[in-house]
Amino acid sequence: GQQLNQSPQSMFIQEGEDVSMNCTSSSIFNTWLWYKQDPGEGPVLLIALYKAGELTSNGRLTAQFGITRKDSFLNISASIPSDVGIYFCAGQPMRFGAGTRLTVKP
């Protein structure tokens, strides 16, 4: 089946630092989605990307849909403690990456 490779698996950063994580696939996707999941809750959508090459921002978050349609990245600028959680990419509604666990030290 379609595999999404998400990296890094985990990140430990200092408050105020910028963060970058990415997702790659062997298959082409028409939609890339980025979700954040807090403990005990379901994933919450952060950013949706629908066009190859598209760059979209949502506050301190910026995500890009790779031109080949096989990859995407998510950047978080000026991290704050509430950014802690697990970030998932999804190449389409039915396939998720394994997640990037983010820890922010105050």
Added chain:
Amino acid sequence: GAGVSQTPSNKVTEKGKYVELRCDPISGHTALYWYRQSLGQGPEFLIYFQGTGAADDSGLPNDRFFAVRPEGSVSTLKIQRTERGDSAVYLCASSTGNSPLHFGNGTRLTVT
């Protein structure tokens, strides 16, 4: 309600028993998805409904798993003869079709 509701939030059952997990999607959402999430992993697709019919059930791991959505709103995921390996968080999500998914908080199933 305002969001996707899943009940129960926690379920502990003995190996071999039958369980039902319920999902109430956002009102008006025609698409409904079930996922399974094991510790440290991303959600794993199980089944997708468009209205009352299962449009894609390719993620169901075996015939012990079954899901229904008889009236196109509430859905029930049914697991027969549960095994310890079925222990996971079962997530439900709904959408209006091509729009992004809205997830519930999941049902944590523990098979002892």
